[in-house]
Amino acid sequence: MKRTIKIIGAPMDLGQLRRGVDMGPSAIRYAGVVERLEHLEFEIEDLGDIAIDRPRTTIDEKSGLRNLQSVTAASELLAKKVTEIMESRSFPLVFGGDHSISIGTLAGISKYYKNLGVIWYDAHGDLNTPETSPSGNIHGMPLAVSLGLGEEHLIKIGEYSPKVKFENIVIIGARSLDEGEKELIKEKGIKVFTMHEIDRLGMTYVIEETIKYLKDRTDGIHLSVDLDALDPIYAPGVGTPVNGGISYRESHLAMELLSESKLITSAEFVEVNPILDEKNKTGNLAVELMGSLFGEKLL
Ligand SMILES: NC(=[NH2+])NCCC[C@H](N)C(=O)O
Ligand SMILES: [Mn+2]
């Protein structure tokens, strides 16, 4: 029997300041994602986008967070949709939208696992709290929120917390970490492969170590791909680009190795912003990487 992948889009741009990332799900669809994955061994069902209430920008008085209410509401809605996908025993594939959507994705997925693993493929740690955030942007906080740290409404989404344990996450591609994030990583011993380790050890080693590390301690692994993990040469259509990123080929290799491992149980691709992009280069890249993740081979 063919496995079913169910796609859900989260056209969210309220977790940061650059407009246009709400068009990410469309950009990924225009890049031909359904056709590409259908070619592989999957049944694809595109459930469309969740609705996002987009009022004028607000700043929450207590936490200083931008658009807290709308992000909270959207996260609850996305968590529900993702839960429905889980209940139907399909593979949830979520398109962003800025990375704040992970709060909802993980809230929807994690209750089905005692020990969900998370691979965070990103230039950033997204481990900020209202206290450590330099920006007040919620897209810099989803991993912290999922670990049970930060603003109370966000943490409580799905009515349980934490969604993931410190020892069950691996960050790959980090090269822009804020001071508070660095402290948290050291304090909690979070597993991080920065660009330094990728350069030094090579992507094969990094992914093999990641798999070794997560395999026995987890019962499912969510892959969160922020397109800014890649170098802006390959992914110019992102809101917070950072030079010195992962290459195109290294990223395919990472996806191919994860595909071979057969351990990935859900995935999301975020931060594609077609307004900042060059002829949908970043949307196309996301779809190519999904091809490798879901089993495309060169030969
Ligand atoms: N998902 C992202 N692109 N996050 C970027 C976060 C940037 C910065 N660390 C912040 O908290 O604002
Ligand atoms: Mn990022």
Ligand SMILES: [Mn+2]
């Ligand atoms: Mn991110």
